[in-house]
Amino acid sequence: METSVENELITRNDISLRVITSEKIRDIVKGIKRVKRSHRQIRAENVFRRTLVIIGLAMVVLVVGIMLTLIVQSIPSLKALGIGYLWGQTWDPVRDVYGALPFLAGTLLTSFLALALSIPFSFAVAIFLGEYYPKGWLANLLKNTVELIAAVPSVIYGFWGLAVLVPIVRSMEASIGIPSIGYGIFTSSLILAVMVIPYAASLGRSMIQMVPSNLKEAAYSLGATRWEVIRSVILPYTRSGLFAGVLLSLGRALGETMAVTMVIGNTPLMPKNIFSTGNTMASVIANELGEADKMVYNSALIELGLVLFLVTVVINMIGKKVISRFTNE
Amino acid sequence: MMTTSCNGSGGSKADSTASGEDNSIMGAGSSFDNPLFSKMFSEYNKSNGLKINYQSIGSGGGIKGLTDKTVDFGASDAPLSDDQAKAMTGPAIHIPVTAGAVVLSYNLPDMKDTLKLTPEVLAGMFLGDIKKWNDPKIQAINKGSKLPAIDIVIAHRADASGTSNIFTTYLTKVSKDWETKVGKGSSVSWPVGLGGKGNEGVAGTIKQTPGAIGYIELAYAIQNGMAFAKVANKSGAFITPSIASVTAAANIDIPADGKVSLTNTDAADGYPISGLSWVIIYQEQKYNNRTSDKASKMLKLIQWMIHDGQAFSSALNYAPLSEKAVSVGDAILKTATYDGKPVLQ
Numbered sequence: 225m226e227t228s229v230e231n232e233l234i235t236r237n238d239i240s241l242r243v244i245t246s247e248k249i250r251d252i253v254k255g256i257k258r259v260k261r262s263h264r265q266i267r268a269e270n271v272f273r274r275t276l277v278i279i280g281l282a283m284v285v286l287v288v289g290i291m292l293t294l295i296v297q298s299i300p301s302l303k304a305l306g307i308g309y310l311w312g313q314t315w316d317p318v319r320d321v322y323g324a325l326p327f328l329a330g331t332l333l334t335s336f337l338a339l340a341l342s343i344p345f346s347f348a349v350a351i352f353l354g355e356y357y358p359k360g361w362l363a364n365l366l367k368n369t370v371e372l373i374a375a376v377p378s379v380i381y382g383f384w385g386l387a388v389l390v391p392i393v394r395s396m397e398a399s400i401g402i403p404s405i406g407y408g409i410f411t412s413s414l415i416l417a418v419m420v421i422p423y424a425a426s427l428g429r430s431m432i433q434m435v436p437s438n439l440k441e442a443a444y445s446l447g448a449t450r451w452e453v454i455r456s457v458i459l460p461y462t463r464s465g466l467f468a469g470v471l472l473s474l475g476r477a478l479g480e481t482m483a484v485t486m487v488i489g490n491t492p493l494m495p496k497n498i499f500s501t502g503n504t505m506a507s508v509i510a511n512e513l514g515e516a517d518k519m520v521y522n523s524a525l526i527e528l529g530l531v532l533f534l535v536t537v538v539i540n541m542i543g544k545k546v547i548s549r550f551t552n553e
Numbered sequence: 554m555m556t557t558s559c560n561g562s563g564g565s566k567a568d569s570t571a572s573g574e575d576n577s578i579m580g581a582g583s584s585f586d587n588p589l590f591s592k593m594f595s596e597y598n599k600s601n602g603l604k605i606n607y608q609s610i611g612s613g614g615g616i617k618g619l620t621d622k623t624v625d626f627g628a629s630d631a632p633l634s635d636d637q638a639k640a641m642t643g644p645a646i647h648i649p650v651t652a653g654a655v656v657l658s659y660n661l662p663d664m665k666d667t668l669k670l671t672p673e674v675l676a677g678m679f680l681g682d683i684k685k686w687n688d689p690k691i692q693a694i695n696k697g698s699k700l701p702a703i704d705i706v707i708a709h710r711a712d713a714s715g716t717s718n719i720f721t722t723y724l725t726k727v728s729k730d731w732e733t734k735v736g737k738g739s740s741v742s743w744p745v746g747l748g749g750k751g752n753e754g755v756a757g758t759i760k761q762t763p764g765a766i767g768y769i770e771l772a773y774a775i776q777n778g779m780a781f782a783k784v785a786n787k788s789g790a791f792i793t794p795s796i797a798s799v800t801a802a803a804n805i806d807i808p809a810d811g812k813v814s815l816t817n818t819d820a821a822d823g824y825p826i827s828g829l830s831w832v833i834i835y836q837e838q839k840y841n842n843r844t845s846d847k848a849s850k851m852l853k854l855i856q857w858m859i860h861d862g863q864a865f866s867s868a869l870n871y872a873p874l875s876e877k878a879v880s881v882g883d884a885i886l887k888t889a890t891y892d893g894k895p896v897l898q
Contacts, residue, residue, distance in 0.1 A: 490748025515613035515713030
């Protein structure tokens with residue numbers, strides 16, 4: 225964040241203009257005057273700064289540690305199965321043959337389908353709460369309800385999916401003439417879509433509320449309609465924030481285990497279409513790790529965790545790139 | 554709910570207090586055994602004051618706990634594999650404690666009679682070769698009823714479990730095709746079907762899906778009033794799974810080490826998809842500073858479990874051990890030693 229001081233004004237690229245009223249602060253900012261501080265104050269400042277650095281570094285150590293653990297524990301599987309693990313299509317614990325592709329495909333299919341289904345809803349909620357009705361009982365009700373969606377434990381979604389969505393999807397499949405099972409990728413995506421709505425919606429709402437009112441007022445004063453203000457002022461101004469919300473949603477969808485495993489059908493086969501059954505990486509790990517007594521089996525499951533970890537890292541990195549491109553424009 | 558899923562987080566939860574206080578015993582393993590064990594241990598605690606802490610973390614977890622010596626005994630629905638036995642520091646002994654069965658539950662709304670299945674048909678269905686309920690092979694053994702022309706939907710366990718192990722062991726014995734294409738284990742590569750988590754997951758899939766058939770534990774099926782099929786055994790008789798037919802299945806010659814699979818039993822009135830559950834301990838009880846007092850307390854407990862403890866089986870829908878199994882169990886218990894000397898006389 226660049227700060228420059230000119231003609232009694234501090235300009236920062238994220239805050240438009242601000243007048244400095246106090247002489248004293250102006251001198252400090254300009255570097256004219258030094259403030260006297262006691263040794264104790266300086267020491268306390270240093271201790272505080274160091275604590276922050278240590279806590280910050282601890283996060284880095286933690287993530288690197290998790291990654292190292294995954295890598296080290298995956299070594300037996302990496303040695304036994306090699307790189308072919310990634311595109312192998314058979315998962316057979318009896319014969320010690322492991323391929324991650326069906327689960328990788330299951331994870332990506334369910335997550336991106338869920339994202340596509342959820343975006344219209346989460347953006348609508350964000351715009352409605354951020355721009356149309358930021359206050360009032362209806363807004364509060366909607367806001368709290370959406371937040372509650374994020375707070376409900378995932379096993380409850382799984383149960384609801386099993387009891388309600390599976391029969392609905394089954395009769396829908398029957399009416400369009402495909403094998404009607406009700407379980408599968410599509411049902412999981414529906415459940416996930418509901419679960420991830422609050423992440424993009426909440427972030428989007430606060431971003432939209434942060435759009436400076438002078439920008440909006442300027443647009444209105446030029447005769448723009450509400451829709452035009454949303455399209456030409458609010459959405460361009462908030463798109464990096466909205467995208468960050470979508471990224472959060474995606475992260476949630478990638479790692480969801482319980483709700484998915486209850487409705488996806490848990491088939492270790494390549495999904496043929498979005499209505500077929502499948503399985504995700506998180507769900508396979510949760511189901512099989514407890515009794516994986518053979519070394520390569522155990523290690524292959526951990527390698528599945530490593531792949532999931534890397535998929536999240538890559539998606540996050542792409543996301544960061546996209547966000548920074550949005551912001552620079 | 555009677556049983557929970559068989560997956561768990563390994564033996565890590567069982568900390569190293571295994572050789573701590575002398576009036577408590579640590580055990581871990583099979584979740585199938587858990588309801589029975591809870592009842593047995595609370596009764597034993599009332600009469601003998603011994604505290605038994607049993608963690609229902611799945612058979613694999615129990616074996617791991619025993620290998621790491623974090624528990625005093627493990628409980629498993631499958632005997633140790635060669636690899637597992639090799640990983641142990643000393644020879645382990647298997648004492649059969651109870652028996653259970655795996656039943657085929659189905660959802661055929663218009664079916665009045667009990668469905669009958671032969672091993673060939675069962676393997677054909679689970680391999681995906683028999684796809685429709687009105688397949689002539691199924692119709693031929695259910696002459697009295699008209700089977701619908703709907704798809705067969707297979708339901709199996711998604712989590713690794715001893716129930717799957719018993720069922721796939723049975724299919725491996727009765728079908729060459731199954732043996733070569735799939736094999737046996739607590740989790741296998743299912744050629745067709747939907748996976749459900751735990752007995753309740755499979756049961757849920759069956760109840761919800763018309764045309765579904767899947768395997769669940771007998772106790773769970775009885776408690777939840779689910780329809781289950783009669784299965785033809787080795788002698789060709791169609792047997793209804795029940796506590797009596799499971800006990801009958803175990804009434805065969807059991808080898809001296811207690812390790813026998815009851816699947817596809819030779820007993821003429823036995824239900825073919827039955828299995829024993831074992832308590833597994835080290836034969837030499839002197840390890841990790843264990844006292845001889847503790848060893849003898851634990852062995853007396855196991856002895857009580859296979860004798861007086863069996864009285865609690867039927868009420869909880871477990872099959873009591875057959876006489877032959879009890880006498881083999883007694884003989885095995887007597888081989889346990891402390892510092893080379895037998896613990897039980």
